[in-house]
Amino acid sequence: QITLKESGPTLVKPTQTLTLTCTFSGFSLSTSGVGVGWIRQPPGKALEWLALIYWDDDKRYSQSRLTITKDTSKNQVVLTMTNMDPVDTATYYCAHSPPGHLFHSWGQGTLVTVSS
Amino acid sequence: QSVLTQPPSASGTPGQRVTMSCSGSSSNIGSNTVNWYQQLPETAPKLLIYSNDQRPSGVPDRFSGSKSGTSASLAISGLQSEDEADYYCAAWDDRLNGYVFGTGTKVTVL
Numbered sequence: 260q261i262t263l264k265e266s267g268p269t270l271v272k273p274t275q276t277l278t279l280t281c282t283f284s285g286f287s288l289s290t291s292g293v294g295v296g297w298i299r300q301p302p303g304k305a306l307e308w309l310a311l312i313y314w315d316d317d318k319r320y321s322q323s324r325l326t327i328t329k330d331t332s333k334n335q336v337v338l339t340m341t342n343m344d345p346v347d348t349a350t351y352y353c354a355h356s357p358p359g360h361l362f363h364s365w366g367q368g369t370l371v372t373v374s375s
Numbered sequence: 376q377s378v379l380t381q382p383p384s385a386s387g388t389p390g391q392r393v394t395m396s397c398s399g400s401s402s403n404i405g406s407n408t409v410n411w412y413q414q415l416p417e418t419a420p421k422l423l424i425y426s427n428d429q430r431p432s433g434v435p436d437r438f439s440g441s442k443s444g445t446s447a448s449l450a451i452s453g454l455q456s457e458d459e460a461d462y463y464c465a466a467w468d469d470r471l472n473g474y475v476f477g478t479g480t481k482v483t484v485l
């Protein structure tokens with residue numbers, strides 16, 4: 260059974276850097292073709308893909324202020340987002356990506372509010 | 376700003392068939408497979424359809440997907456009250472070199 264869980268601050272101030280951790284189980288990020296992605300959803304709005312890291316450390320981003328890293332030994336993926344703004348207020352999800360450009364299993368999400 | 380366009384809403388009575396569209400371009404739907412996600416109220420999204428028309432284990436066969444050119448469609452046959460949710464299409468975009476989601480369709484069971 261694959262599970263993922265997001266953790267990090269619930270409140271950040273404008274201009275600060277957000278660091279979120281995704282801790283997962285049930286799969287290995289060293290398996291060929293596997294990836295972990297981050298997706299966010301502002302309140303009442305649509306899903307937005309943010310970043311994706313693959314088993315071979317290949318990385319893809321939707322914005323330049325994002326950084327994604329992995330720690331295979333700890334089964335963790337970390338997302339950092341710099342220069343946070345109130346428009347970045349959203350629920351942030353991490354998700355397992357098997358081969359084929361899809362997100363099969365999702366974490367429960369964590370709500371991050373950006374406010375001074 | 377989503378690059379995949381969906382109608383904002385769709386509705387039907389129990390037992391009816393409901394369909395929704397997803398319009399993209401040659402760089403996303405036109406050259407990659409489409410996935411659909413279901414998001415029940417206050418819950419995380421769930422993969423509903425992958426590779427255009429494949430259902431993950433546990434997804435009822437009432438849900439079906441199709442793709443033609445730069446558009447895709449999701450159909451729900453025999454609509455049930457528990458199908459009331461938001462539905463998102465998604466695909467890889469070769470031009471953006473990233474994953475794109477649709478604008479989402481809210482399905483209401485009347």
